[in-house]
Amino acid sequence: MGKNNNVVVLDNEIANKLSQLDTISLKDGLTGLWNKKCLADKVDDYVGGEVNSGALFIIEIDDFAKINDEYGHIMGDACLVRLAGVLSSSFRERDVAARISADEFGVFLVGTLTYKDINSIAAKLLKVSRESFEGMKLDKDFTISIGIAKAPANGSDFLSLYRKAVEALTKSKQGGKNGFMIAEENYSENKSINTDADMDIVKHLISEKDKPLGAYKVEYDGFKHIFRFISRYSDRKETGIEIILFTISKKDGSMIDPLTLSEAMFDLENIIKVSLRIGDVATKYSSCQYLVMLVGANKIKPQDVVERVVKNYSFFADKYNIVVKYDIDYKSLQEG
Structure with a gap:
């Protein structure tokens, strides 16, 4: 015998609810962007396919800890939400923008991009981000730093791209904040593996910057x-x-x-x-x-x-x- 119509309706309602909950579980609660897991899954699905060209931008707010210390966490959250808005409006619908951790964001740009394209996009993002925070009553300009890795030149999975992008981000900050750097195309699976460096990246991915005191x-x-x-x-x-x-x-x-x-x-x-x-x-x-x-x-x-x-x-x-x-x-x- 077939299912009772009321049972079918209930099953459909449960399925719809679960689908909605799955979507919610992939969103960052504060900014509304995708979360780290969603970004990683989408990058792995895309670059692992036949058409695997793209670029991963890792973006951090400069001196974010000082913003929290000097202006409070409410202002810090406002800065995060404002930057999320910039990322949402600055990229195409098919690109993937996510909040990775406290002040770290990631954007994966789908498709083949030249270095000229990437330079232009990154420079514009620096400018728009700084201008978007004018009037927030911060004593200094709000700036970001960006590290960029290309697929497949720097890797064909999220972890490989993330590692190279973080390395580029670190070099960018060392060279002066409010800037960006693109990873060199020197990644190869035949290259000797630095397991210590890989473990540092893995620990960074799964760690909590602010460990909870209780729950x-x-x-x-x-x-x-x-x-x-x-x-x-x-x-x-x-x-x-x-x-x-x-x-x-x-x-x-x-x-x-x-x-x-x-x-x-x-x-x-x-x-x-x-x-x-x-x-x-x-x-x-x-x-x-x-x-x-x-x-x-x-x-x-x-x-x-x-x-x-x-x-x-x-x-x-x-x-x-x-x-x-x-x-x-x-x-x-x-x-x-």
Whole structure:
């Protein structure tokens, strides 16, 4: 017998929801750009094919730590969002722009590009980035530095291109900031392998510049994998898991303006990190929601955790004129 029509509709709704969640899991929550995993996958898919020409730009904000120290993280986040806007509007729709880490961005330009093309694009990007930050009340000009690797001249996979682009970026910074450098075409698979250098790049790719004090922050896709793995483990070891969904909203139920929402979510993330235990896991679920996974929840009271987060966040809730709602044991995630 065929499926009941209601079941088919439900299956379609679940499939659509999962597709939306997969897209969300590949996006950077702050900037809306693709994340590092998405960039790496798209580069590997493209340069590994028959048509594999392209260029990988690795872009860093000059003296970003000083911006955070002198002006605060809200201004630092504003700079990241502004640069993301520049990248989104400066490249073609088929190119891939992503936020790789705290202040590091990557853009993969698809297709054959001459050195003249690359020089022109990089010079324009430096100029547009600097001009875009005029009026942000920074004491000095906002600048970026760029390292560039070409495919296939510098490699035929993301890691190889990333390594060469980072080397070029380092040389560019050493030669003076607010500039760019293109990697030399000296990469060869027959070249002796520098495993120490490769390991440094791998560690850079997987490291966190700012290690969380409490809960471990991951992308949503990673959150799902951890949940499923621990669920299987907990069946044997009787290790409890509890899921909590935190949602922020205006007290009157109206929409939160985008800038306030970004700042409020940034503060909520930090409160969640320091309010939970090491070993707990958190992820941004939507523009106004955070999911928390309590590992070993049978040894604690989830309600106590919720109350601690809400209490620690109360200052920010009053500051932004918002409220924090929560749901314990988020059923739809567990069923997914």
